[in-house]
Amino acid sequence: MNKKKNAIRIGAVEFRNPVFLASGPAGYGLEYAGLIDLPSLGAVVTKTVSYSPRRGNPGRRLRETVSGLLNSVGLENVGAEEYFAEKLPPLYDAGVKPVVSLAAEDWEDYRKLLELTARQENVDVVELNLSCPNVERGGMAVGVDPDLVRRYVRLAKDILRGAAVLAKLTPNVQDIGLLALAAEEAGADGITAINTVLGMDIDTDSGKPVFHRIRAGLSGPAIMPVALEAVWRIRRRVEIPVIGVGGISSPLDAEKFFLAGATAIQIGTAIFYAPGLPGEILSALEERGIPAPINLPD
Amino acid sequence: MNRIKSLFRARVLRHQVLTPSCRLVVFDRPAGFPAASPGHFVSVRVSDSSVPLLRRPFSILDLTAGELILLVKIVGRGSALLAGANPGDGLEIGGPFGGTVFEPPARGKAVFVAGGTGLAPAVFAARTWNKGGLVEEIHLVHGASTRDELLTGFCEKDFSHVHQATLDGSAGFGGDAVSLLEKLVNDGVVPLDALFSCGPRGMIRALVERVGSRFAEHHASLEAVMACGVGACRGCTVPVRENGETLLRAVCSDGTVFPAGDIAWEEWED
Numbered sequence: 001m002n003k004k005k006n007a008i009r010i011g012a013v014e015f016r017n018p019v020f021l022a023s024g025p026a027g028y029g030l031e032y033a034g035l036i037d038l039p040s041l042g043a044v045v046t047k048t049v050s051y052s053p054r055r056g057n058p059g060r061r062l063r064e065t066v067s068g069l070l071n072s073v074g075l076e077n078v079g080a081e082e083y084f085a086e087k088l089p090p091l092y093d094a095g096v097k098p099v100v101s102l103a104a105e106d107w108e109d110y111r112k113l114l115e116l117t118a119r120q121e122n123v124d125v126v127e128l129n130l131s132c133p134n135v136e137r138g139g140m141a142v143g144v145d146p147d148l149v150r151r152y153v154r155l156a157k158d159i160l161r162g163a164a165v166l167a168k169l170t171p172n173v174q175d176i177g178l179l180a181l182a183a184e185e186a187g188a189d190g191i192t193a194i195n196t197v198l199g200m201d202i203d204t205d206s207g208k209p210v211f212h213r214i215r216a217g218l219s220g221p222a223i224m225p226v227a228l229e230a231v232w233r234i235r236r237r238v239e240i241p242v243i244g245v246g247g248i249s250s251p252l253d254a255e256k257f258f259l260a261g262a263t264a265i266q267i268g269t270a271i272f273y274a275p276g277l278p279g280e281i282l283s284a285l286e287e288r289g290i291p292a293p294i295n296l297p298d
Numbered sequence: 299m300n301r302i303k304s305l306f307r308a309r310v311l312r313h314q315v316l317t318p319s320c321r322l323v324v325f326d327r328p329a330g331f332p333a334a335s336p337g338h339f340v341s342v343r344v345s346d347s348s349v350p351l352l353r354r355p356f357s358i359l360d361l362t363a364g365e366l367i368l369l370v371k372i373v374g375r376g377s378a379l380l381a382g383a384n385p386g387d388g389l390e391i392g393g394p395f396g397g398t399v400f401e402p403p404a405r406g407k408a409v410f411v412a413g414g415t416g417l418a419p420a421v422f423a424a425r426t427w428n429k430g431g432l433v434e435e436i437h438l439v440h441g442a443s444t445r446d447e448l449l450t451g452f453c454e455k456d457f458s459h460v461h462q463a464t465l466d467g468s469a470g471f472g473g474d475a476v477s478l479l480e481k482l483v484n485d486g487v488v489p490l491d492a493l494f495s496c497g498p499r500g501m502i503r504a505l506v507e508r509v510g511s512r513f514a515e516h517h518a519s520l521e522a523v524m525a526c527g528v529g530a531c532r533g534c535t536v537p538v539r540e541n542g543e544t545l546l547r548a549v550c551s552d553g554t555v556f557p558a559g560d561i562a563w564e565e566w567e568d
Contacts, residue, residue, distance in 0.1 A: 024531070025525075025526065025530065025531055026530065027526065027528075027529065027530025027531060027532075028530070031526065031528040031529050031530035031551070032526075032528060032530065034302050034303055034304030034305070034528075035304055035305050035392060035528070047530075047532075055546060056532060056535070056546065058565070058567055059567040059568070060523075060567070060568060061532070061533045061534075061535065062523050062524075062525055062531075062533040062534070063523075064350060064351055064352055064523075065351075066349055067348040067349055067351060068351065069351060069352065069525065071525075071531075071533060073531065073532050073533060076532045076535070076546065212567065220348070220351055221348045221351070222348075249348065269351075269525075271526070272351075272352055272353070272525040272526050272527075272531065273343055273351055273352050273353050274343070274390075275305055275392070276305065276390075
């Protein structure tokens, strides 16, 4: 069997196949070592890191919904320094291809984060999280404004010389295609779509919102059609690769994203309940190849 | 890299109905299923559909050469589906998960307080420690709303003494398990070497605030809503005081067992 048959390229980076784990659910990767064959995947996009460690949000962080999951974790992470020293090297040692997810924070912290990232030897691809709905500053606040998206992507391209830069976008906007275009104009090598959809829940016993920050991010099968539409919309606007993510929960779902024009896909919430899914999708791709995109009318 | 496999398909062998809402679900232990300790849990995919979505965590009640036994209380759709699984059905099970476990007490005498399905790790500890000759004496304090909901019938022989409480006073002590333990301590009935608790958050907090400090040590196995079960998603964090700092620890991978007195209850919002 030709092992390179399903290899894909984003920017200058080659991935062995187009099936990735999504940032957030994937943690730092190796937590799933007993559940998922990580080296067989195209990549693992690790939990978003910020320049300084983040404690994340207080109060309840998870609430299951009908076919979905609300979360308000709030980018809890160990901070970039510890991440690069402790979390990333074991992934390389294990033969796993990491994509480093970076938080868009205050401009100065963001610059320091990029500079620290640029000093790492092995990092050849990053995903900018321009779209986390669960933080006060940075995150989605950046990702809804095309001018800010342009500035953040350009700075990343300037500082991370040679590394591929993916921009992860939020669906919580009027036209995600415009934001993808802004990222492309600024030099992004790929677009990841989508991050979680804004949602909330109320506890009817207490009469209070379930989450401390009231709003939370919805993921899981419930948002798959939203993600698929976003990929289709972005595909019409930009030439760079689009990585589809959002509620993929079967090999057929994955096929739909490729048909809509995605170059790769990411599996997020599904690994919580079906850790075997990435392997099933890989098997389907081995058998039938990556489906070619169809021509969709506007 | 931890390469020990932790995803299995397990077949339901039988059920043992304990009370109107609780039962033991006995699985055929899958080939290669690793050894486990009291406080470890498994997560069970109760349905192939997306409702309910997440796997459900259950403490291991016992793990023998041939069987994996869970204690299931029907509280919602997920637990109802598991309770309704038929003998012969195969379910996907992840585990055993968990970092810290109940360790046998240094001085050989243990008191367990178990609320609801918190009984599972207590029974697993008693069976494991008795088998290994690691304890002299194990007391169980168990509370339920009413006589029909008392769970201890099947496991009385695992403990040296079983102390029962019912909220309506229909059997045993009239009141909750925490009040019963207070009385047992005041009356000098239970040894004060080591307290082990497992059950709802409110029960464990009440134990800490009312009686925990009378014991030389107090370890609690916590319950939480979980998504990944392996420490990746940070969805099940609990604030724990360590070296003067309050850190967020994951119940699934840093727990399930914590020094109960170190939990920062005032910061643990629900």
